[in-house]
Amino acid sequence: MSQTIFQIQSTVIVLIMTMGIIQRKKRNIHVPLMVLAIFWDIVLVLQIELTRSAIAKASQALQNPMILNIHVSLAVSTVLLYFVMLYTGRKLLKEGPSIKPLHSKIGKITYILRLATYITSYFVVLR
Numbered sequence: 787m788s789q790t791i792f793q794i795q796s797t798v799i800v801l802i803m804t805m806g807i808i809q810r811k812k813r814n815i816h817v818p819l820m821v822l823a824i825f826w827d828i829v830l831v832l833q834i835e836l837t838r839s840a841i842a843k844a845s846q847a848l849q850n851p852m853i854l855n856i857h858v859s860l861a862v863s864t865v866l867l868y869f870v871m872l873y874t875g876r877k878l879l880k881e882g883p884s885i886k887p888l889h890s891k892i893g894k895i896t897y898i899l900r901l902a903t904y905i906t907s908y909f910v911v912l913r
């Protein structure tokens with residue numbers, strides 16, 4: 787049951803992030819959508835950890851199926867890149883466009899990693 791609730795939240799987060807990227811030229815839309823998606827995603831990770839001791843399971847990397855290790859690595863990388871996106875996004879707002887190419891490049895990588903996390907989550911859940 788909680789698994790379904792996690793997957794629904796994850797789907798909504800990916801959709802919000804996709805809308806935010808489509809609207810990337812409109813700051814008044816892009817910024818709130820991306821901040822919402824990032825914070826909700828971090829809250830989702832906390833929910834999964836608190837209900838399923840995900841960190842304890844994930845840290846047994848040698849005993850875990852390969853797909854779970856891949857999924858966890860993708861998820862951790864995504865959350866780390868969220869902090870880079872918050873940092874470069876804030877800088878872009880405050881100090882102007884010089885950091886825009888970096889924000890854009892890391893933004894694309896972050897989005898691809900989030901999609902890969904989403905896709906692999908189904909294989910982890912179905913086992």
Ligand code: HEM
Nearest residue numbers: 810811813817820821871872875876878879890893896897
């Ligand atoms: C995962 C999160 C994010 C992704 C994937 C992302 C992605 C992007 C992309 C691809 C662009 C277009 C850059 C270009 O036109 O060359 C952009 C622009 C921008 N982003 Fe983000 N972003 C994210 C989060 C944020 C956050 C958290 C903020 C603010 C705190 C932010 C602020 C901006 C601003 C101000 C622009 C420039 C908009 C303009 O063209 O005037 N972004 N972002």
